[in-house]
Amino acid sequence: MNTADNPQNSPAGEMPHGRPLQTDFNAEFGNDLDYPRLGNVTFRRGTLTDNQNALFEEHWPRLGKMLADERIDLDEWFGRSGAKTIVEIGSGTGTSTAAMAPKEQDTNIIAVELYKPGLAKLLGSVVRNDIDNIRMIRGDGIEVMVRMFAPESLDGIRVFFPDPWPKARHHKRRIIQSGTLNLFASRLKKGGVLHVATDHAGYAEWITELVDVEPSLEFKGWPWPECPQLTDRQLITKFEGKGLEKDHVITEYLWEKK
């Protein structure tokens, strides 16, 4: 595994300069599965308002971390022991994260996102609404999974509306790949749940082809009424509001770790 500079020394929520080091996953895990290639999304810096900067300075040290070679002590970070933990990758502005978390207060929720203004929005709702079961990590969700979470340590992983990368030459950037499913499975405890949703028909076809590719994940389809965790995002998105027009169908996927 590559050793990144210690980003904990950067100003609150700032990426260290330059291209982030990337793990060679095939070498690391000794397999020939597919892993997403990061597009230029990695380098999006984003500007914050003065208020958001002040919010970051004050609250990020307690509620946020940068990608680092550091296995997170979940009990210490959340200040309680034995709670379930769900990681959401690509939380965007965190609207569904902040809407779901109060309905699952017994669960630690960790939102992973590259885009700082998105994290700033979520940080704002967490602070304003006194939500105490959300923490945030800034960095590539795949590297975060590998470096910061131990095998079989998570109860759930969520990926809601990942970037669809519609052009064929960009499909290799899609986050859902055979290697990602293998990695997610390795981080889930037995009985843990992977939940993916997309509103993009082409991405739905792509994921549908991969549902059975990882032997340690049992595909449960949708809906799965006995699912042991919250699956309702609590929000009517602009897509859902439009009903079931062809281009606005939301496809959901649930798997259980065997």
Ligand SMILES: C[S@@+](CC[C@H](N)C(=O)[O-])C[C@H]1O[C@@H](n2cnc3c(N)ncnc32)[C@H](O)[C@@H]1O
């Ligand atoms: C289309 S948005 C969806 C955001 C949110 N989940 C929602 O439903 O509104 C996809 C998000 O994933 C983030 N993202 C893309 N690749 C990522 C990666 N490798 N690690 C973490 N976040 C990523 C992007 O920055 C973007 O905010």
